Amino acid sequence: GENVEQHPSTLSVQEGDSAVIKCTYSDSASNYFPWYKQELGKGPQLIIDIRSNVGEKKDQRIAVTLNKTAKHFSLHITETQPEDSAVYFCAPYAYKYIFGTGTRLKVLA
Amino acid sequence: NAGVMQNPRHLVRRRGQEARLRCSPMKGHSHVYWYRQLPEEGLKFMVYLQKENIIDESGMPKERFSAEFPKEGPSILRIQQVVRGDSAAYFCASSDAGGYSNQPQHFGDGTRLSIL
Numbered sequence: 001g002e003n004v005e006q007h008p009s010t011l012s013v014q015e016g017d018s019a020v021i022k023c024t025y026s027d028s029a030s031n032y033f034p035w036y037k038q039e040l041g042k043g044p045q046l047i048i049d050i051r052s053n054v055g056e057k058k059d060q061r062i063a064v065t066l067n068k069t070a071k072h073f074s075l076h077i078t079e080t081q082p083e084d085s086a087v088y089f090c091a092p093y094a095y096k097y098i099f100g101t102g103t104r105l106k107v108l109a
Numbered sequence: 110n111a112g113v114m115q116n117p118r119h120l121v122r123r124r125g126q127e128a129r130l131r132c133s134p135m136k137g138h139s140h141v142y143w144y145r146q147l148p149e150e151g152l153k154f155m156v157y158l159q160k161e162n163i164i165d166e167s168g169m170p171k172e173r174f175s176a177e178f179p180k181e182g183p184s185i186l187r188i189q190q191v192v193r194g195d196s197a198a199y200f201c202a203s204s205d206a207g208g209y210s211n212q213p214q215h216f217g218d219g220t221r222l223s224i225l
Contacts, residue, residue, distance in 0.1 A: 034213065043113070043200050043216035044152065089151055096165065097214065099144075099151035 002027040006090055006100035013080050014108050021103045023090030024072045032093035033066055033073045038102075039086045047088075048075070080107045111136065113203050113217035114183075121223045122191050130186040130220045134203030141184040142202045142214060143169075143176060152200060158184060188222075196224045 003026040013019050023033075031052040036044035050057045050064045050073065057064050063076040073092070077084055085107045090100040114133040122128050134141050139160050144152040154168040158178035169176065173191075178184040188195055198221050202214035 036216075041218070043115075043202075043218045045216070046213050049213060091152075096154055096157070097142075098154070101151045102149075 002030070002092070002094055002098040004090065004092060004098045004100045006088075006103050008103060009101065010104045010106070012106045012108060015080060015082060017080055019075075019077045019080055019084070019105055019107075021075045021088055021090075021105070022072055023074065023092065023100050025090075025092040025098075026071065027092070027094040027098075028071065030071075030092040030094040033064065034091050034093070034097075035064060035075045036089045036091060036099075037086045038089060044089060077105075080105075082107050082109050113201055113215055115199075115201050115217035115220050117220060118218065119221045119223070121225060123225050124192055125190050128188040128191050128195070128222055130188075130199050130201075130222070131183045132186070132201030132203075132217060133183040134201075135205075135215055138203035138205045138215075140204045140206065141178050142204075143184075143186050144200045144202065146198045146200060146219070155186075191222075191224050193224045196222055198222075 005024045007022050034049035037047045038044045048062050048064050050066050061078045066073040087102045087104050089102050091097040141158045143155040146152045156169045156176045157165040173189045175187045198219045200219045202216045204212045204214045206212040
């Protein structure tokens, strides 16, 4: 079955700095790559996604890059703010969503 | 537009009782997914349903767990004879297209089930 790993598991950055989270997957049939943000007591919220025919997508301070050959995709957050503090999950899709184990991001004011 | 609605938000049951978790998908969505999340872990797929049909239940335990999505009303995840290991957060997601068409899923805020 699909094996999904996220790194790092925790990440602390100073406000204003950038954060990068990497997701590695094993199923070459994966063709859709979303990132979710989960705040305490809430459900995951889709923040950005990319499909397999695109290498990069940007939405304001958030971007996702995809390397299908190497089977990994990364979440980039620039100019981090305290409200970016949350747990982030990748969930590559190959006939079903397989969630990574999550990255806890702390943005220090 | 209302998002995915789950209720109750918190549910406490004693061992051996039944737990019923409800999920109303987003308006216009006819595909529902259930996930389980243990503390400090990611979400684990349990079951995918369309109206009146179970499409994929490969992640759901064969015993004590069942799910339905009737023609009218919310989707129900039912856990019979609950045990302490069933304590978790259960999330529902919905999409407007099938599970094999890689459409975004939208999540509710979950039901936190605690077993005494």
